[in-house]
Amino acid sequence: MGSMLGNPRWLAGTAAGLTAAILSLWAMRGLPLGFAAFWLTPLPLFAAGLGFGPASMAWAAGLAAVIHVAVSGMLPMAVFLVGFAVPAVLIVTLGFRQGRIDTALPLALLGIWPAIVIMAAGLAFAGIPGGLEGAIRAAVVQGLHRMGTSPDQVPVQELVQVMAAAIGFWMAISLSVNGAAAQSALVRMGLALAPTPRWSAVRLPGWYPALTGAGAAAWLVFGGEGDVVALSVMMVLLLPVFLQGIAAIHRRSAGRPGRHFMLGIFYAGLVILSVPAAVAVTAFGFYEQWGRRTSPPGGTT
Template sequence: MKSIWLIAAGAGLASAVMFLAMMLGTMVALPLAYLAPLPLFLVGLSLGAGASALAGALSSAIVAAALGGSLLTGLVYFIVNGVPATILSRQALLGRDDGKGGIEWYPPGQLLGWLAGMALAALPGAVMLLSGVSGGLDAVMAGFSEEDLRRMLPANQLEQMRDLLKKVGTVVPGIIVISWMVMIAVNGALAQGLLARFGHNRRPRVDIATLELPEWLLLAAAFTALAAWFASDAVGFFARNGLAILMLPFLVLGLAVIHAFARQIKGGGFALGVVYLLLVLFSPLLVTIALLGVLDQLLGIRRRLAALPPT
């Protein structure tokens, strides 16, 4: 037991050091800071949620001490990194007897549901954070327009770009929260992959092609879409950002459909590579794939694909 807590303490120290590396200002600093939740997931998915919680608390204390002893800084670090790592590690390690001598593990789609739920809970915090900027939310995008766009665009295009940025600015909190969701998901998946690679994983690898999302996500997305369309002012603002957040699980579900289809055709691996390359080059394709995920949730596209003979 003592060795478990020592490992957890080491993970907390590693997480804090990786985050504080961004103070060095080197090329590797930002990637290291992005991977700060990784040690917390490594101990959480191998040793349990208690180890992850200890590592998160220790790393938060170190970060707070290194950045001036601010308790608020440490609390924010723990909420951003420690809380999701602890909760998702705990849920990921839940399992029950499947009646066949094996274990039925907690569904990965439910983990995405937990992540989406935490993201929705974090949305007001992101709004408060941006509202603390001088001039409020509008200043976040307006400042970018005035300071940077004049150097990049001719004068006759500035006004159109300002209008576009003003519209985009209404979902900036959602974009920030989505980037956090991606960071947490990437670190969790990377931790599980590393543990599996070296034989320390407690649950098996996840097959993305079999992913199933909880039904409440679709209901929540439908409700927020209606609110975003019909409501105005504060309700519409939060609904638009909430809808953007809820689309991320459906993006993953859309990728699950593509993976399932790739298994049905020859050269499926190459096709997957092309899809992911297009996602990097043409970001609007993300919306299309998220809508594909919504259709799968409604119509069961993968069940229909499974009934087709392979080609």
């Protein structure tokens, strides 16, 4: 015990595990600011992993999982592990390469992990009427009733179609933002194990676009408009390409006059135009993967 308490890696992992468990359980208990606490759950895990190594991070995740079981049971533990702990540990473990952070595999994992979870959920709910779509529909209707809203006033079918992909999207955003924030803070404090990569220069592995094509083909051949699993898997597999497109826009705007104004207009358009803008940015991400031949110029963001 004494050697463990004297080891900064285990101390950092213990502190991170306790903090992550508090944030997650705070949200699951429906306490004030629970939404914010839930999406900040990976932050202490990334701080342990990027500052003290994957082993410290794994210890933090395991400790937090045990606390979830002791306090709330198996289901909250499963949500914590699947939503945050396991993908965060994989991102850090796959990202470290000989004293530096390689963003290719972690970026790909932001699409692959939600796809695996959605397919596993599809298999898990295959035995109930309506499958995963039926389970999502029941959850949406129940949530609307709790808010005092009639399902007839809300496009339930459209919500059901995109709900699984939307959860995967927000999970990926939470992981990427918290990971970047933890790395930035650790660098400022001099505790980071590796220098911060140029986020605007991230690039997917060469094989990843083919995976998105396989997802689209599976949806067209085996899925169809009403298949929530196939549609959601295809959509989350496109997410890393979308993020690569955003990174490319940041890189190409570096050093230009009025850069911050241009990026503000870009993000406003992304919110206002929504689907068309997302499609355009994703297409630009594919161009960056296949069309760009030279190394990224300029910029440090």
